Amino acid sequence: MGRRSKWAAAVVAGVVVLTVSFPASPALAASTAEVVQENSGRITYGPDAWQELTNPNDLGGTSRFRTTPGWAEIQFTGSAIEWIGRKSPGSGIARVLLDGLETERVDRYAASDQYQQQLLGPASDPSGFGTHTLRIEWTSDANASTSAARSVHLDAFKILDFSALEGQPIILASPAASDTYAKRSSVTVSWPKSDSAVKYNVYRSSSDQPRALVRVVGGSNNTAWTDSGLEFGRTYQYDVTAVSKDGTESQPSLRGGYRQPYLQPRAADVSACPSPTVTVTDTASANAAIAAAQPGASILLADGVYGPLVVNKKHGTAQDRISICGSRHAIVRPFPDTTNMVDGVGVRVQESSFITVNGFTVENAQKGVALTSTSDSRVYGLRVMNTSQGGIYAQIGSSDNLIAANQISHTGLDQSIPVSGVWHQDGRYGEGIYVGNSQGNDTCEPNCAPDASDRNVIVWNTITDVTAEGIEAKEQSTGGLIYDNTVTFSSTHQGAIYSALQVKGDGYLVYGNSITSGLKYGIRSVTTEVGDRDWGYDNVFASNAITLTGAIDAPEYGFLQNYGTANVFGCDNTLTSSPSVPLAAPPTVCEP
Numbered sequence: 001m002g003r004r005s006k007w008a009a010a011v012v013a014g015v016v017v018l019t020v021s022f023p024a025s026p027a028l029a030a031s032t033a034e035v036v037q038e039n040s041g042r043i044t045y046g047p048d049a050w051q052e053l054t055n056p057n058d059l060g061g062t063s064r065f066r067t068t069p070g071w072a073e074i075q076f077t078g079s080a081i082e083w084i085g086r087k088s089p090g091s092g093i094a095r096v097l098l099d100g101l102e103t104e105r106v107d108r109y110a111a112s113d114q115y116q117q118q119l120l121g122p123a124s125d126p127s128g129f130g131t132h133t134l135r136i137e138w139t140s141d142a143n144a145s146t147s148a149a150r151s152v153h154l155d156a157f158k159i160l161d162f163s164a165l166e167g168q169p170i171i172l173a174s175p176a177a178s179d180t181y182a183k184r185s186s187v188t189v190s191w192p193k194s195d196s197a198v199k200y201n202v203y204r205s206s207s208d209q210p211r212a213l214v215r216v217v218g219g220s221n222n223t224a225w226t227d228s229g230l231e232f233g234r235t236y237q238y239d240v241t242a243v244s245k246d247g248t249e250s251q252p253s254l255r256g257g258y259r260q261p262y263l264q265p266r267a268a269d270v271s272a273c274p275s276p277t278v279t280v281t282d283t284a285s286a287n288a289a290i291a292a293a294q295p296g297a298s299i300l301l302a303d304g305v306y307g308p309l310v311v312n313k314k315h316g317t318a319q320d321r322i323s324i325c326g327s328r329h330a331i332v333r334p335f336p337d338t339t340n341m342v343d344g345v346g347v348r349v350q351e352s353s354f355i356t357v358n359g360f361t362v363e364n365a366q367k368g369v370a371l372t373s374t375s376d377s378r379v380y381g382l383r384v385m386n387t388s389q390g391g392i393y394a395q396i397g398s399s400d401n402l403i404a405a406n407q408i409s410h411t412g413l414d415q416s417i418p419v420s421g422v423w424h425q426d427g428r429y430g431e432g433i434y435v436g437n438s439q440g441n442d443t444c445e446p447n448c449a450p451d452a453s454d455r456n457v458i459v460w461n462t463i464t465d466v467t468a469e470g471i472e473a474k475e476q477s478t479g480g481l482i483y484d485n486t487v488t489f490s491s492t493h494q495g496a497i498y499s500a501l502q503v504k505g506d507g508y509l510v511y512g513n514s515i516t517s518g519l520k521y522g523i524r525s526v527t528t529e530v531g532d533r534d535w536g537y538d539n540v541f542a543s544n545a546i547t548l549t550g551a552i553d554a555p556e557y558g559f560l561q562n563y564g565t566a567n568v569f570g571c572d573n574t575l576t577s578s579p580s581v582p583l584a585a586p587p588t589v590c591e592p
């Protein structure tokens, strides 16, 4: 059969993501087993013929038995064999030999007659597909309850072929690249169909869990299952067995290993602006072009100075986005200088989707870029600077946006301190990138809906000279990715600001960021109660490089989570400080 050779070369220890595919199975095909009735010439009886029985309860309506020394033997080619027979008050204990070696003794006693029972135990299964001989022998032994006449009974043998699965590789496929973000932390396990199966058992183990059954998948044709909720960075091992109609379980498939990766940004999300469909030169023509834009429009801001831009209720599509692009010399500048920047947003995108803003400069604004109730949009490659509050916002139900490769600096030039060029005065609202909303900002307490600004991806941004957290994800937001950003927070401004990066939402992955902080902490996770639930859970912080600068006033830490240990902090985070301080504040213990 060559049953192990076909794909063996594709399987290696450790991380395996196979890409081979199995032929599609025809729908609704029944599981099959080769049935060899007791009256088949393939069965040899000895030392003489067994007695024949006719009973509609038996498989095929006939069976055989004897009450004196004797045996029945069959040679078969397959993965496993089932001895089908009765259990009864008169049944004795039979001896079973596989390939000439005794594998078990089968006590067929039952208080009342039971028909078509599968009598063999797992020990009588061959260890692999091949040609084998099974022999069942009468013995004089019997259960103490058995009546005087000990019998051995044979109704049929069923020969099972699990070779399509036994010892064969399985496929462990992570979600398609384009779905990595949405369907994270899952793996689809699929395996070859076994004709002799009516169901499959899926087993899993991981570094701290022994092999255990995690799923029974019914149906011979159902050959895939998705295991979700995996932990980031953890390696899991899977194998699958087939189970016959009568309960015989095959030998396992080969084991496959899968390491649940940390999230990666979707590279396809980042692209240059398409060729312009319209070029604008001033604020009026820019906003007019935006208002008139249809999917696929690409608006180029010619170099020059513009007032605030507003994208209101505009919708591109996944294939045909609405793009607003410009060079660094195209400057959106709501205020002429930084002395009195009140209520001026550089680029406001509201109630819109599939919008891209790309490349230009936003400066002298209260807020640089504000996405509100906006989804699937991209803020890419902007220079954002000199804001009285924060740099870039995604709020009020703004989800699935990408904020990437922006350069953000000199935020928090609070208008209450109108001193040109001076920051770090009262910069509580000077975040570099801000996702969601603080409960304190809600105007509908106590019954407002959460600000579900979810699954926003914040990658490759460079953030310096900000007065509040470089990146902050607020309570009520979930599932974002904060990856490979550089946040340099040299200020020792304290006030209400303690860390260079802060997560108060749920389910964020904060991975691979470079954090330099003159504050007490590099990264902080905070639990907040909103209404009747807490936020600040199930976040993962891994592979971040943290540097604490300036005077160290104990206690300082690379990472601190308030109120418990609801989040994962990986031991692959690093901390540089002088003098040395702990990587993570107790009771947090890093996880390998």
Ligand SMILES: [Ca+2]
Pocket: 037, 038, 058, 059, 060, 061, 062, 063, 154, 155, 156
């Ligand atoms: Ca029969």
